[in-house]
Amino acid sequence: MASVSRSVLKTEIDNITEYMAQVGRQARAAAGELAAASTQVKNQTLLGMAEAISASSDLIRQANELDMAAGRESGLDDALLDRLELTDARIEEMVDGLRQVIALPDPIGEISGLAYRPSGIQVGKMRVPLGVIGIIYESRPNVTIDAAALCLKSGNAVILRGGSESLNSNLALAECIAAGLQSTGLPAKAVQVVATRDRAAVTEMLTMRESVDVIIPRGGKSLVERVAAEARVPVIKHLEGNCHTFIDDGADLEMAIAIAVNAKTHRYGVCNAMESLLVAKGMAAEVLPPLAEQLLALGVELRGCKQSCELVPSMLKAGVDDWGEEYLAPILSVKIVDGVDQAISHIAAYGSGHTDVIVTEHWARAQQFLREVDSSSVMVNASSRFADGFEYGLGAEIGISTDRIHVRGPVGLEGLTSQKYIVLGDGQIRV
Amino acid sequence: MASVSRSVLKTEIDNITEYMAQVGRQARAAAGELAAASTQVKNQTLLGMAEAISASSDLIRQANELDMAAGRESGLDDALLDRLELTDARIEEMVDGLRQVIALPDPIGEISGLAYRPSGIQVGKMRVPLGVIGIIYESRPNVTIDAAALCLKSGNAVILRGGSESLNSNLALAECIAAGLQSTGLPAKAVQVVATRDRAAVTEMLTMRESVDVIIPRGGKSLVERVAAEARVPVIKHLEGNCHTFIDDGADLEMAIAIAVNAKTHRYGVCNAMESLLVAKGMAAEVLPPLAEQLLALGVELRGCKQSCELVPSMLKAGVDDWGEEYLAPILSVKIVDGVDQAISHIAAYGSGHTDVIVTEHWARAQQFLREVDSSSVMVNASSRFADGFEYGLGAEIGISTDRIHVRGPVGLEGLTSQKYIVLGDGQIRV
Numbered sequence: 097m098a099s100v101s102r103s104v105l106k107t108e109i110d111n112i113t114e115y116m117a118q119v120g121r122q123a124r125a126a127a128g129e130l131a132a133a134s135t136q137v138k139n140q141t142l143l144g145m146a147e148a149i150s151a152s153s154d155l156i157r158q159a160n161e162l163d164m165a166a167g168r169e170s171g172l173d174d175a176l177l178d179r180l181e182l183t184d185a186r187i188e189e190m191v192d193g194l195r196q197v198i199a200l201p202d203p204i205g206e207i208s209g210l211a212y213r214p215s216g217i218q219v220g221k222m223r224v225p226l227g228v229i230g231i232i233y234e235s236r237p238n239v240t241i242d243a244a245a246l247c248l249k250s251g252n253a254v255i256l257r258g259g260s261e262s263l264n265s266n267l268a269l270a271e272c273i274a275a276g277l278q279s280t281g282l283p284a285k286a287v288q289v290v291a292t293r294d295r296a297a298v299t300e301m302l303t304m305r306e307s308v309d310v311i312i313p314r315g316g317k318s319l320v321e322r323v324a325a326e327a328r329v330p331v332i333k334h335l336e337g338n339c340h341t342f343i344d345d346g347a348d349l350e351m352a353i354a355i356a357v358n359a360k361t362h363r364y365g366v367c368n369a370m371e372s373l374l375v376a377k378g379m380a381a382e383v384l385p386p387l388a389e390q391l392l393a394l395g396v397e398l399r400g401c402k403q404s405c406e407l408v409p410s411m412l413k414a415g416v417d418d419w420g421e422e423y424l425a426p427i428l429s430v431k432i433v434d435g436v437d438q439a440i441s442h443i444a445a446y447g448s449g450h451t452d453v454i455v456t457e458h459w460a461r462a463q464q465f466l467r468e469v470d471s472s473s474v475m476v477n478a479s480s481r482f483a484d485g486f487e488y489g490l491g492a493e494i495g496i497s498t499d500r501i502h503v504r505g506p507v508g509l510e511g512l513t514s515q516k517y518i519v520l521g522d523g524q525i526r527v
Numbered sequence: 528m529a530s531v532s533r534s535v536l537k538t539e540i541d542n543i544t545e546y547m548a549q550v551g552r553q554a555r556a557a558a559g560e561l562a563a564a565s566t567q568v569k570n571q572t573l574l575g576m577a578e579a580i581s582a583s584s585d586l587i588r589q590a591n592e593l594d595m596a597a598g599r600e601s602g603l604d605d606a607l608l609d610r611l612e613l614t615d616a617r618i619e620e621m622v623d624g625l626r627q628v629i630a631l632p633d634p635i636g637e638i639s640g641l642a643y644r645p646s647g648i649q650v651g652k653m654r655v656p657l658g659v660i661g662i663i664y665e666s667r668p669n670v671t672i673d674a675a676a677l678c679l680k681s682g683n684a685v686i687l688r689g690g691s692e693s694l695n696s697n698l699a700l701a702e703c704i705a706a707g708l709q710s711t712g713l714p715a716k717a718v719q720v721v722a723t724r725d726r727a728a729v730t731e732m733l734t735m736r737e738s739v740d741v742i743i744p745r746g747g748k749s750l751v752e753r754v755a756a757e758a759r760v761p762v763i764k765h766l767e768g769n770c771h772t773f774i775d776d777g778a779d780l781e782m783a784i785a786i787a788v789n790a791k792t793h794r795y796g797v798c799n800a801m802e803s804l805l806v807a808k809g810m811a812a813e814v815l816p817p818l819a820e821q822l823l824a825l826g827v828e829l830r831g832c833k834q835s836c837e838l839v840p841s842m843l844k845a846g847v848d849d850w851g852e853e854y855l856a857p858i859l860s861v862k863i864v865d866g867v868d869q870a871i872s873h874i875a876a877y878g879s880g881h882t883d884v885i886v887t888e889h890w891a892r893a894q895q896f897l898r899e900v901d902s903s904s905v906m907v908n909a910s911s912r913f914a915d916g917f918e919y920g921l922g923a924e925i926g927i928s929t930d931r932i933h934v935r936g937p938v939g940l941e942g943l944t945s946q947k948y949i950v951l952g953d954g955q956i957r958v
Contacts, residue, residue, distance in 0.1 A: 128875055132899045205898060211920070217909050219919045222897065226931050305755070309931045324736070330761055330932045351954040358956035444559055466653065466949055467636060468563045478648050478952030487957075488650045488948065489642070500657050500740045501761050502933040505948040517919065517936040518897050521909030523782040525789035526918075 109292045116300035119255055120307030122285035123228040127253040130286050131225045135202040137280050138249055145276030146194040149241070152272055153187045159268035160237065167261050179235045180262055190241040190269075193492065197245040200491040203509045204251045207518065217524050221515040225251035227309035229512065230301050231494075232257045232323055234315035237265035243314075244273050244287045246494050250512040253286050255308065257301060259315075260293035267291060302327040312507075314495055332503060332511070334496045336422045337367030337450035339480040342374040342439040342465070343383055344456035351477060352379075352455045353387045358479040359453065361394045365424045367496060368451050368473075368483040372419060372429045374439045377403070380432045384408055391428065400430040407432075419446040436461045440468050447471060449498045451483040472498055472505035540723045547731035550686055551738030553716035554659040558684040561717050562656045566633040568711050569680055576707030577625040580672070583703055584618045590699035591668065598692050610666045611693055621672040621700075624923065628676040631922040634940045635682045638949065648955050652946040656682035658740040660943065661732050662925075663688045663754055665746035668696035674745075675704050675718045677925050681943040684717050686739065688732060690746075691724035698722060733758040743938075745926055763934060763942070765927045767853045768798030768881035770911040773805040773870040773896070774814055775887035782908060783810075783886045784818045789910040790884065792825045796855045798927060799882050799904075799914040803850065803860045805870045808834070811863045815839055822859065831861040838863075850877040867892045871899050878902060880929045882914040903929055903936035 109115045149156065160182040167177050203223050210220030229252045233239045240256055247254035258266045270289035277284055290297050301308060302323060310330045313323040320333050341359050343352045359370035375384060380403065388398055388408040398404075399418050400411035411430065418429040419442070433439050436454070443452050451473040454465040462476045473483040483506065485493025490508030497503050503511040540546045580587065591613040598608055634654050641651030660683045664670045671687055678685035689697040701720035708715055721728050732739060733754060741761045744754040751764050772790050774783045790801035806815060811834065819829055819839040829835075830849050831842035842861065849860040850873070864870045867885070874883050882904040885896040893907045904914040914937065916924025921939030928934050934942040 128899070128901065131901065213918060213920055215913065215918060217906075217913055217918070222905075224901070227901070325759070327759075328756070330930075332932075348954070354954065354956055362957050468559070470559065470562065470655070470658070471947065473948040473950060474653075475648075475950035476952060477954055478950050479956045481957035482646065482648055482950055482952075482955065483948070487644065487646060487648070489644055499761075500945055502945070504945055514931055514933070514935055516902065517904040517914070519904060519906035519909050519913055521907060521913075523779070523785060523908055524913065525785055525910045526793050526912035 109294065112292065112294050112296040113300055115292070116290070116297055116304065119288050119290065120228070120304045123253040123255050123288060124307045126283035126286040127225070127227050129283050130248070130253055131204070131251045133251065133282060137282065138202065138251070139198045141248060141276045141280045141282050142194050142198045142245055143276070144279035145241070145245070145273050146191045148272035148275035149187060149191050149194075149269070152268070153184060156182060156187060156265065156268045156272070157184070159264040162264040163262050170261075172261060176235055176261070180237070180265070182237055182265055186238060190238050193238075193242055194245050197249050197492055200249060200509060202249065203513050208515075210518075210520070215524055216521065218520040220518055222518045223510075223513050224516050225513055228253045228255065228307055230255045230257065230308045230311040230329070232298055232301065232311060232313045232315070232319065233259065234319060235259040235262050237262045237269060239314060240266045240269045240289065241273070242492070243494055246492060246509060246512060248287065250509045252512055255288050255290065255301065257290040257298055263291070263293055299326065302329060305329055312495055330502070332495065332497050332499060332507060334367070334498050336448040336498070337369070338371050338420060338422045338446065338448040339368060339451045339453070340372045340374055340439075340443050340447060341370045341453045341455065341480065342433075342436070343376060343379055344436060344454055344458060344461055345376040345378040346457050347379060347383070347455045348457060349383060352383055353390065355453065355455055355477070355479050356387055357390050357394070359481055360391060360396055360428050361426070362479070362481045364426050366481075367422075368480050369424070370428065370453075370480050371421065371423050372431070372446070374431050374433050374442060375404075376435050376439070377432050380404070380407055384430070394426070396426045396428055398428055398430055401432055403432045404430045422448065436464055440465065443469055443471070450496065451475065451480045453478065453480050472496065540725065543723065543725050543727040544731055546723070547721070547728055547735065550719050550721065551659070551735045554684040554686050554719060555738045557714035557717040558656070558658050560714050561679070561684055562635070562682045564682065564713060568713065569633065569682070570629045572679060572707045572711045572713050573625050573629045573676055574707070575710035576672070576676070576704050577622045579703035579706035580618060580622050580625075580700070583699070584615060587613060587618060587696065587699045587703070588615075590695040593695040594693050603692065607666055607692070611668070611696070613668055613696055617669060621669050624669075624673055625676050628680050628923055631680065631940060633680065634944050639946075641949075641951070646955055647952065649951040651949055653949045654941075654944050655947050656944055659684045659686065659738055661686045661688065661739045661742040661760070663729055663732065663742060663744045663746070663750070664690065665750060666690040666693050668693045668700060670745060671697045671700045671720065672704070673923070674925055677923060677940060678943060679717065681940045683943055686719050686721065686732065688721040688729055694722070694724055730757065733760060736760055743926055761933070763926065763928050763930060763938060765798065765929050767879035767929070768800070769802050769851060769853045769877065769879040770799060770882045770884070771803045771805055771870075771874050771878060772801045772884045772886065772911065773864070773867070774807060774810055775867060775885055775889060775892055776807040776809040777888050778810060778814070778886045779888060780814055783814055784821065786884065786886055786908070786910050787818055788821050788825070790912055791822060791827060791859050792857070793910070793912050795857050797912070798853075799911050800855070801859065801884075801911050802852065802854050803862070803877070805862050805864050805873060807866050807870070808863050811835070811838055815861070825857070827857045827859055829859055829861055832863055834863040835861045853879065867895060871896065874900055874902070881927065882906065882911040884909065884911050903927065
């Protein structure tokens with residue numbers, strides 16, 4: 097196996113355009129067969145992949161060590177090296193992930209809404225794969241397996257373009273995927289890992305409108321922005337999580353503090369962490385001092401509006417840039433607002449459409465917030481940290497969409513499908 | 528009213544980029560208010576539009592006459608002039624269309640799937656507008672009203688860019704729309720008609736990623752292809768309707784002939800007309816001669832494969848280009864295939880993903896066709912002419928999507944929406 101990886105890497109690809117066009121044609125050709133594959137065959141394939149990974153963990157770690165060594169040589173920082181590394185535990189996690197995807201219900205073929213029309217035809221919808229999905233991701237090699245599994249279970253062919261620093265690892269994993277596909281006779285090109293570090297391959301993928309149905313970028317903001325700006329193919333993207341918690345007048349004090357502390361401090365570097373706290377002015381004097389005390393004790397830097405700083409003198413003064421900032425760090429911006437209307441308009445102005453929360457005991461304001469906040473997840477009396485495919489019961493997620501069309505919020509198997517119409521008749525014609 | 532139209536037209540717009548950016552900002556600003564508008568207010572607004580159109584039919588026809596005169600002068604052909612013309616009957620149709628949209632259920636705010644998770648939170652989805660929709664269309668001015676009504680009912684702001692030859696008509700209709708918006712106090716910029724003939728306005732619209740959430744092109748293939756190629760904004764597009772009917776072995780002879788004749792000859796210039804007939808070889812000798820006789824008698828030109836021509840000598844020989852052709856005319860390509868597998872692969876190779884039909888009495892082959900044909904509508908024993916928003920019970924359609932993501936097939940109100948997640952808790956935090 098390892099020798100195959102090396103031979104692929106020795107082969108320089110001269111013509112990236114032609115190479116990617118071929119990858120695209122192969123994916124499109126495989127997609128039809130994959131769409132028709134039974135649940136059993138797809139699950140058996142995923143099991144074959146899991147077994148191949150377990151059996152090849154030494155070879156996978158050897159390939160990963162090549163990437164790690166090259167990464168150290170080229171001066172990757174510790175955080176990137178950590179993401180890149182495949183330990184035995186992480187390899188085991190990939191295998192577990194495959195078993196979880198096997199256990200998920202197959203969304204494909206589900207028929208809904210089948211009803212008779214006055215003409216006598218029955219009209220309904222059948223859930224079908226999207227076709228060919230392109231995934232563009234950065235350094236974590238586990239995405240190779242996670243994304244391949246979700247795409248395959250949802251009947252889609254997939255083209256995987258990982259970070260160039262993890263190519264050896266990804267190609268080793270690709271061979272385990274190939275072994276799974278081979279074990280059931282599904283097309284070998286159903287899952288393809290782009291076997292070049294040349295960034296021109298990404299540019300090609302983004303414009304292959306004939307052979308790629310949707311691109312999902314997974315990575316930092318600069319990657320996602322580049323993909324969104326350059327793509328001529330539909331993109332399911334997640335740009336930022338500038339999540340708000342609004343503490344309403346009359347909110348339960350204890351609940352408000354618990355939710356805010358959890359949303360900010362449960363984990364800092366995640367997209368569903370609270371980055372900005374809004375407090376109704378009638379509630380500020382009561383809630384801000386004890387909440388600030390807890391957050392400061394946990395090491396969170398607070399950056400407040402003028403009135404917040406008056407209530408909590410140890411706050412720093414927020415600058416105009418703070419309201420739109422996704423800190424991904426123990427920093428929180430704090431603003432006192434008149435009430436729910438101003439909270440909603442502040443979120444509309446500065447939010448990122450990811451997840452926003454109201455803490456309230458007031459029925460009508462809860463309803464208004466749910467309806468009017470235009471974010472992929474809107475919550476009442478819960479921590480924004482719940483915005484997650486596992487917590488929502490999707491089983492697994494390939495990302496979180498902050499887009500408006502096709503799918504919003506955590507994207508699981510269903511987000512990788514669409515619905516076609518089916519019509520059942522017994523000879524009807526239009527009159 | 529007419530004076531306003533003229534003054535707008537006299538004003539040359541110097542800076543199209545700045546003008547369109549302003550249109551975009553205004554649409555985005557209006558979208559929030561529209562998303563929160565109640566069903567009653569939206570219906571009242573649509574009623575106000577209908578009343579304004581009825582009251583202004585003379586002025587609308589005067590504006591339309593300016594367009595017609597300019598069209599005649601510039602040598603538009605009769606078909607285009609016919610599409611452009613607003614007769615009293617067509618104005619009445621627009622008013623009827625508005626009343627039909629009023630009668631449709633409001634999709635916005637619908638909550639589905641709300642269920643408890645192990646953490647104690649309830650997770651569900653709420654149907655919400657897409658935001659700002661751009662419609663790019665050609666000569667029919669009725670699209671101005673139809674599209675505005677569907678976008679408004681689904682809570683979306685809309686930017687309408689009609690054909691330059693119909694600008695006077697569209698601006699007159701825009702004033703009726705404005706009267707409706709004014710009657711209920713919805714934002715005046717919820718519906719905007721681009722008030723310039725400059726094609727640069729289209730180019731701008733296609734790249735306004737901040738202010739336009741989706742573009743829907745309505746028109747001929749060259750318009751749609753241009754939009755799809757240039758757009759940096761998601762597009763819901765309908766490229767072609769190269770619809771197939773496959774007559775399976777053992778199909779009911781009478782039913783097969785009736786469906787094929789209806790699918791081909793009910794109307795020729797429509798996207799859901801049959802353009803290609805596939806016949807299982809075991810059935811060909813029985814069905815092709817009597818079917819060909821009927822079609823030829825109705826004036827349809829038949830272009831067959833070699834075997835078809837042997838069975839029906841009056842057929843022309845099909846060229847290689849015939850299989851992919853959307854004739855929109857009394858022409859039909861005819862091919863004899865081995866059976867359902869070859870029919871499915873022929874459709875995959877040459878079809879356009881619009882609507883494809885099997886006529887069969889065989890359970891397993893019907894199921895296989897439904898599952899494996901990757902088209903927006905797949906039918907068993909019914910005429911492809913049923914692929915239509917009204918026939919499907921959507922009430923009205925803004926177009927038919929042959930895309931794979933977001934929405935496939937006829938696009939009604941629901942296709943102009945998406946679903947966000949809502950989470951209802953009573954103080955839950957992540958542990």
